[in-house]
Amino acid sequence: MPLSSPDKVSLFAEGAVSTARLIAYLTLAMIVMVVDHRGNYLEHLRAVAGTLVEPVYRMAALPSDVARAGRLAVATQTQLVDENRDLREALLLAQVRLNRMSALTAQNDRLKKLLDVQNELGLGVQLARLIDIDLDPFRHRVVLDAGSAQMIKVGQPVLDAFGIMGQIVEVLPNTSVALLITDPTHAIPVMVRRTGLRTIAYGTGAIDRLQLPNIPISADIKVGDELVTSGLGGRFPMGFEVGRIVEISNDESGMFAAATAKPAAALDRSGEVLLLQDLPQPMGPPAPEETPAPDAAAASSSPEPGR
Amino acid sequence: MSRRRVQTFIFVGSIVLAFLLQLTPLPQAFLPLKPYWIALVLIYWSIEAPERMGLGFAFLIGLAGDLLTGQLLGEQALRLIVLVFIVLRFRSRLRFFPLSQQALAVLALLLNDRIVVIMVRGFSGDPIPSLGFWVSPFVGMLAWPFVFLLLDDVRARLRAHET
Numbered sequence: 001m002p003l004s005s006p007d008k009v010s011l012f013a014e015g016a017v018s019t020a021r022l023i024a025y026l027t028l029a030m031i032v033m034v035v036d037h038r039g040n041y042l043e044h045l046r047a048v049a050g051t052l053v054e055p056v057y058r059m060a061a062l063p064s065d066v067a068r069a070g071r072l073a074v075a076t077q078t079q080l081v082d083e084n085r086d087l088r089e090a091l092l093l094a095q096v097r098l099n100r101m102s103a104l105t106a107q108n109d110r111l112k113k114l115l116d117v118q119n120e121l122g123l124g125v126q127l128a129r130l131i132d133i134d135l136d137p138f139r140h141r142v143v144l145d146a147g148s149a150q151m152i153k154v155g156q157p158v159l160d161a162f163g164i165m166g167q168i169v170e171v172l173p174n175t176s177v178a179l180l181i182t183d184p185t186h187a188i189p190v191m192v193r194r195t196g197l198r199t200i201a202y203g204t205g206a207i208d209r210l211q212l213p214n215i216p217i218s219a220d221i222k223v224g225d226e227l228v229t230s231g232l233g234g235r236f237p238m239g240f241e242v243g244r245i246v247e248i249s250n251d252e253s254g255m256f257a258a259a260t261a262k263p264a265a266a267l268d269r270s271g272e273v274l275l276l277q278d279l280p281q282p283m284g285p286p287a288p289e290e291t292p293a294p295d296a297a298a299a300s301s302s303p304e305p306g307r
Numbered sequence: 308m309s310r311r312r313v314q315t316f317i318f319v320g321s322i323v324l325a326f327l328l329q330l331t332p333l334p335q336a337f338l339p340l341k342p343y344w345i346a347l348v349l350i351y352w353s354i355e356a357p358e359r360m361g362l363g364f365a366f367l368i369g370l371a372g373d374l375l376t377g378q379l380l381g382e383q384a385l386r387l388i389v390l391v392f393i394v395l396r397f398r399s400r401l402r403f404f405p406l407s408q409q410a411l412a413v414l415a416l417l418l419n420d421r422i423v424v425i426m427v428r429g430f431s432g433d434p435i436p437s438l439g440f441w442v443s444p445f446v447g448m449l450a451w452p453f454v455f456l457l458l459d460d461v462r463a464r465l466r467a468h469e470t
Contacts, residue, residue: 045374
C-alpha cells in the first residue's frame with residue numbers, strides 16, 4: 001500500500017489508512033476468530049504448519065539451551081563434586097525405597113493371585129523434555145519435544161517425579177503442547193487421600209495454587225491433606241499425587257468450604273517429564289459396536305434360560 | 308537496489324527477532340514483565356517506513372503470531388491491525404515527538420492493546436487475567452527508546468556504510 005508521496009500528506013490528514021480498510025480487516029480478523037472458536041481450525045492448521053512452527057520453537061529455545069550448556073561448562077569442580085554427592089545420596093535413598101517397594105510389589109502380586117485379580121497397574125511411560133519457550137505468560141502451557149512421530153496422543157497425562165503436571169492438548173509432528181493443571185481453564189478430578197473425599201481442583205493462573213471450591217462444610221478436610229487423582233472423568237488414572245491442601249476458608253455464600261492447594265509437581269522448573277502411555281479406561285457406557293449382529297445378541301441371551 | 312535489499316533484510320530480521328524474543332523463556336517471576344516485542348517493532352516500522360507497513364501486513368504478522376503462540380486464530384491479527392491503524396493514522400505527529408513523549412504514546416497504544424485482548428478473551432469465554440497482565444505495557448514503554456534507538460542506529464550505520 002504505497003503512500004501517495006508521503007511528503008505531501010498534511011500533518012492532520014487521514015493519510016493512507018482509511019477507516020474503510022480498517023473495518024474490512026477488523027471484520028476479516030473477527031470472522032477468522034469466530035470460525036476458529038467454533039471449529040478449532042487453529043489446531044489443524046498448526047498440525048499442517050508444524051514443520052514450519054517447530055524450527056522456530058527450537059530456535060527460540062536455543063539461547064537458554066546454550067546458557068545451560070555454558071553454565072555446565074564453567075561449573076567449578078567443587079560444585080560438580082557437591083552435586084555428585086547429593087545425587088548419590090538421593091540415589092541411595094531411592095534405592096532403599098525401591099527395595100522396600102519391590103518387597104511390597106511381591107506381596108501385592110501374591111495377594112492378587114489369591115484374589116485372582118486380572119487387571120494390572122502396569123505403567124507404560126515415555127520420557128520427554130520441555131522445550132524452554134514461553135507461549136503466553138497468562139496461560140500455563142508448555143512445549144515438549146515429542147510429537148506424533150513419537151506416538152504422542154492428545155489427552156495423555158504429563159507427570160514429573162513429584163506428581164501430575166497436566167495433559168497433552170495439541171500434537172505436532174515432533175513437538176506437543178501440554179496444558180498445566182494450574183491453567184485457569186484446567187480442572188482435574190481429585191480425591192483426598194486420607195478420607196477419600198472426591199472433589200475437583202481448578203487451576204488459578206498462579207503457578208503454585210490450585211483451587212477447590214464447593215467442598216461441603218461438613219466434609220473432613222484439613223490443611224496438609226494430600227490430594228491424589230481420583231480417576232473419575234476418564235482422563236487421569238487413579239492415585240497420582242496432585243497437591244497438598246495449604247488453606248481452607250469459607251466461600252462467599254458460607255454454604256461451602258473452599259480450599260487452596262499447592263501442586264505437588266515442580267511446574268515452574270524445566271527438565272524431563274513423563275508421559276503416561278496407556279490412557280485410562282474411558283468413563284461412561286462403552287461405544288456402540290459397529291455391527292449389531294443379531295446372532296451375537298441371541299448367543300448372549302441363550303444361556304439365560306439354561307440357568 | 309542493493310541498499311533496498313539491505314533495508315529489507317533489517318526489516319525482516321527485526322520482525323523475526325521480535326518473534327523469537329516473544330518466545331524466549333524467562334524466570335517465572337519475570338514472565339508478566341515481558342513486553343509485546345512484535346508490537347514494538349511494528350510500531351517502529353509504521354513510523355519510519357510506512358510504505359512497507361499496512362493493515363494487510365499487520366494482519367499477516369498477527370496470523371503468524373497466532374500460529375506460533377496463540378490459542379485463537381486471529382486474536383493477534385486483530386490486535387496488530389488496531390495498533391498499526393492508530394500509528395499510521397497519527398504517524399505524521401508521532402514521528403516528530405521527542406523520544407520521551409513517543410514512549411508515552413507507545414504506553415497508550417499498548418494499554419489499548421491490552422483492552423482489546425480483554426475484549427477478545429471475554430467474548431471467547433476465557434477467564435480475565437490477573438493484575439500482572441497490566442504490567443507489560445509499562446515495560447514496553449521503558450523498552451521503546453532502546454528499540455527505537457537500536458533500530459535507528461543500525462539503519463543509520465548501514466546507510467553510512469553504503470555511501
